[in-house]
Amino acid sequence: MPSPVNKKPSATADAKAADSAQSASPALSAPINQQLTKADKIALFTTMMRIRRFEERSLRAYQAKKIGGFLHLYIGQEAVAVGCCSLMGKNDHVITAYRDHGHAIAVGMGLNEQMAELYGKATGCSKGKGGSMHFFAPDRNYWGGHGIVGGQIPLGTGLAYALKYKGLKGAAMAFMGDGAVNQGAVHEAYNLASLWQLPVIFVIENNGYSMGTSQERSSAGDLGKRAAGYDMAWASCDGHDVYDVRATMDKFLQLAREESKPAVVEIRTYRYRGHSVADPDNTYRPKAEIEEYRKTKDPIQVFQQALVAEGVLTDALIESIDQAARAEAEAAAEFAEASPFPTPDDIQKDVYWEADNPAERKSQGRLFFD
Amino acid sequence: MPLITYREAIRHALAEELERDKNVVVLGEEVAQFHGAYKVTEGLLEKFGPKRIVDTPISEAGFIGMGVGASMLGIRPVMELMFWSFYSVAFDQILNNAANVRYMSGGLINCPIVIRGPANGGTNVGATHSHTPENVLANHPGVKVVVPSTPYDAKGLLKSAIRDNDPVFFLENTILYGDKGEVPADEYLIPLGLADVKREGSDLTIVTYGRCVLHSLAAAELLQKEHDISVEVVDLRSIRPLDIDTVLASVAKTHRVLIVEEQKPFSSVGSQLAFMIQKEAFDELDGPIHRLTTVDAPAIYSPPVEIEQLPNPQRIIKAALEALQ
Ligand SMILES: Cc1ncc(C[n+]2csc(CCOP(=O)(O)OP(=O)(O)O)c2C)c(N)n1
Ligand SMILES: [Mg+2]
Numbered sequence: 001m002p003s004p005v006n007k008k009p010s011a012t013a014d015a016k017a018a019d020s021a022q023s024a025s026p027a028l029s030a031p032i033n034q035q036l037t038k039a040d041k042i043a044l045f046t047t048m049m050r051i052r053r054f055e056e057r058s059l060r061a062y063q064a065k066k067i068g069g070f071l072h073l074y075i076g077q078e079a080v081a082v083g084c085c086s087l088m089g090k091n092d093h094v095i096t097a098y099r100d101h102g103h104a105i106a107v108g109m110g111l112n113e114q115m116a117e118l119y120g121k122a123t124g125c126s127k128g129k130g131g132s133m134h135f136f137a138p139d140r141n142y143w144g145g146h147g148i149v150g151g152q153i154p155l156g157t158g159l160a161y162a163l164k165y166k167g168l169k170g171a172a173m174a175f176m177g178d179g180a181v182n183q184g185a186v187h188e189a190y191n192l193a194s195l196w197q198l199p200v201i202f203v204i205e206n207n208g209y210s211m212g213t214s215q216e217r218s219s220a221g222d223l224g225k226r227a228a229g230y231d232m233a234w235a236s237c238d239g240h241d242v243y244d245v246r247a248t249m250d251k252f253l254q255l256a257r258e259e260s261k262p263a264v265v266e267i268r269t270y271r272y273r274g275h276s277v278a279d280p281d282n283t284y285r286p287k288a289e290i291e292e293y294r295k296t297k298d299p300i301q302v303f304q305q306a307l308v309a310e311g312v313l314t315d316a317l318i319e320s321i322d323q324a325a326r327a328e329a330e331a332a333a334e335f336a337e338a339s340p341f342p343t344p345d346d347i348q349k350d351v352y353w354e355a356d357n358p359a360e361r362k363s364q365g366r367l368f369f370d
Numbered sequence: 371m372p373l374i375t376y377r378e379a380i381r382h383a384l385a386e387e388l389e390r391d392k393n394v395v396v397l398g399e400e401v402a403q404f405h406g407a408y409k410v411t412e413g414l415l416e417k418f419g420p421k422r423i424v425d426t427p428i429s430e431a432g433f434i435g436m437g438v439g440a441s442m443l444g445i446r447p448v449m450e451l452m453f454w455s456f457y458s459v460a461f462d463q464i465l466n467n468a469a470n471v472r473y474m475s476g477g478l479i480n481c482p483i484v485i486r487g488p489a490n491g492g493t494n495v496g497a498t499h500s501h502t503p504e505n506v507l508a509n510h511p512g513v514k515v516v517v518p519s520t521p522y523d524a525k526g527l528l529k530s531a532i533r534d535n536d537p538v539f540f541l542e543n544t545i546l547y548g549d550k551g552e553v554p555a556d557e558y559l560i561p562l563g564l565a566d567v568k569r570e571g572s573d574l575t576i577v578t579y580g581r582c583v584l585h586s587l588a589a590a591e592l593l594q595k596e597h598d599i600s601v602e603v604v605d606l607r608s609i610r611p612l613d614i615d616t617v618l619a620s621v622a623k624t625h626r627v628l629i630v631e632e633q634k635p636f637s638s639v640g641s642q643l644a645f646m647i648q649k650e651a652f653d654e655l656d657g658p659i660h661r662l663t664t665v666d667a668p669a670i671y672s673p674p675v676e677i678e679q680l681p682n683p684q685r686i687i688k689a690a691l692e693a694l695q
Contacts, residue, residue: 095439124476126476128476130474137478138475139478143479144471151466152467153435155436158437161436162439162440165421185432188431188433191427192426351511353477356477362533362562363611365565366611
């Protein structure tokens with residue numbers, strides 16, 4: 001099913017819709033949004049569009065059996081990663097779970113290396129060793145891509161610990177889903193972060209469901225409010241509105257960077273696709289609910305309407321951004337297709353630093369066994 | 371050479387490495403103000419201050435995971451587990467995150483963490499506190515596993531572990547903490563993956579590590595005196611990497627092998643050793659490879675019976691005589 005931006009956008013019609021539906025986002029007036037130039041706004045919009053087109057293209061590749069394993073699409077949640085990552089400074093870091101393509105694009109990873117990773121190719125960001133759930137780009141302060149629900153949250157806390165230890169003014173954003181909040185490791189990390197005042201923001205991407213279990217069926221109470229039990233600040237914001245994401249996150253990022261204060265931010269969002277592409281998505285939520293979100297809350301549509309109303313986007317510009325995103329995703333698929341697979345010889349590389357750096361090896365004995 | 375305890379040897383290694391590298395930080399339950407549940411870290415807080423020596427809440431998954439994350443950004447955390455037995459509540463952080471992150475990132479991320487603490491039975495603390503997880507840990511490619519038996523080895527190996535760029539799991543022994551041994555005053559390192567022949571002999575090779583080395587040496591002494599049997603004792607010191615060459619050289623000399631380990635039998639370190647010895651030195655063997663392990667049950671509490679559940683010199687002598695039949 002095509003997502004809303006698939007239909008040819010009409011700027012005027014959209015502007016009218018935006019006008020009649022609601023007026024401009026209240027978050028637009030936040031200083032962090034006021035300082036956005038036209039070009040910045042177009043860049044945010046473009047990144048969201050690139051995520052969507054990348055995900056749609058990867059779905060087609062999956063259906064064509066080019067991709068193995070799981071594929072968890074970020075479609076519908078684009079404003080969250082893009083809003084958060086657009087605020088990153090030199091010493092800010094990101095870590096997330098297995099629904100990790102959106103964050104990867106938002107921190108600036110190229111589509112080629114990502115698509116190639118999905119194809120299991122040697123040119124992939126993890127040389128074909130991680131797959132969809134395990135993208136990494138430490139050079140962009142992006143620490144994955146983690147497959148165990150909630151398992152990345154102590155790691156994100158550790159990134160913050162390292163920042164504080166080194167005296168760097170930065171923050172770690174540790175993303176998780178609404179299902180992850182019930183993991184013990186998450187609560188342990190909350191306690192450590194608050195106890196030691198570590199500059200970490202725990203970002204709950206609340207898309208309403210953990211696989212097929214709705215929030216109401218898995219979590220007691222308000223998700224963000226749990227922070228209060230650990231004496232941490234918390235807030236909730238609208239993940240369909242990139243301005244709101246930025247305005248809310250900016251406050252907490254500043255507190256983290258300047259005063260080394262942790263926080264929990266729940267960002268309400270929605271995924272249109274199944275949990276993974278293997279999920280037929282026909283048992284646990286009504287179709288009408290998905291349609292309602294698509295029609296009224298799609299983050300790209302919402303932002304597009306806002307930018308048209310602001311006079312930043314025109315029909316022609318939207319069309320060219322969309323076409324470029326599609327072309328880029330297509331080129332990434334071609335790149336992935338043309339790339340070589342790793343060889344069986346590569347299986348045992350990247351296991352030990354020492355094995356990969358034999359000249360500097362200090363230990364002796366066998367590292368690998370038959 | 372100064373005589374110091376195993377505990378002091380570990381402490382000295384920590385102190386020297388804390389001194390050498392400001393990114394080394396010691397974290398764990400009770401390591402700072404309480405001076406360590408087994409007093410290994412005594413005095414370190416006073417010397418290095420609370421930034422370097424950090425008391426954590428009882429939160430193994432949280433703080434070990436935090437250490438793993440910090441190590442990805444260049445910190446070199448040395449995390450104390452009050453008992454290695456508690457690794458089970460941090461299993462995901464240790465064996466999914468620390469062990470896999472380098473691989474899954476295609477070699478982009480390193481995890482130079484050390485996790486250390488005691489892993490042994492024999493102190494009548496029951497099944498929950500007596501695990502010996504070296505086989506479980508070593509089953510995970512990407513990690514290194516070290517089990518020192520003497521103060522000298524403990525110090526030299528720990529210093530190497532802290533400088534290592536891969537995750538190293540360092541398994542100590544509460545019963546050995548008070549044992550004294552000669553340790554040079556000058557700095558030295560022992561490379562991981564280098565076994566040590568602790569006693570030379572010609573009739574039987576005992577391959578062992580950890581506290582079982584001491585039992586094996588005591589047994590070897592008696593076997594020599596009472597049975598005129600000459601036993602060679604090979605201390606692996608490191609489980610992964612594994613110095614199989616030293617083991618095979620000894621087998622080529624004695625042609626008989628007894629593996630002694632404080633492991634449960636199923637898929638133990640000894641199972642792997644036995645496989646490798648038969649595969650790589652089949653023609654050298656004059657008889658089947660024998661193995662003495664902990665008696666296969668959860669650790670019993672009853673003090674006199676726990677001694678019998680674990681390898682001890684008497685059980686080793688019996689097993690050695692069987693191996694030589
Ligand atoms: C420890 C663990 N348990 C279960 C799973 C299987 N699993 C993968 S994703 C998922 C749902 C998680 O939902 P949520 O945290 O809301 O994230 P979302 O998928 O919505 O992004 C489950 C149960 C897992 N990967 N890890
Ligand atoms: Mg969810």
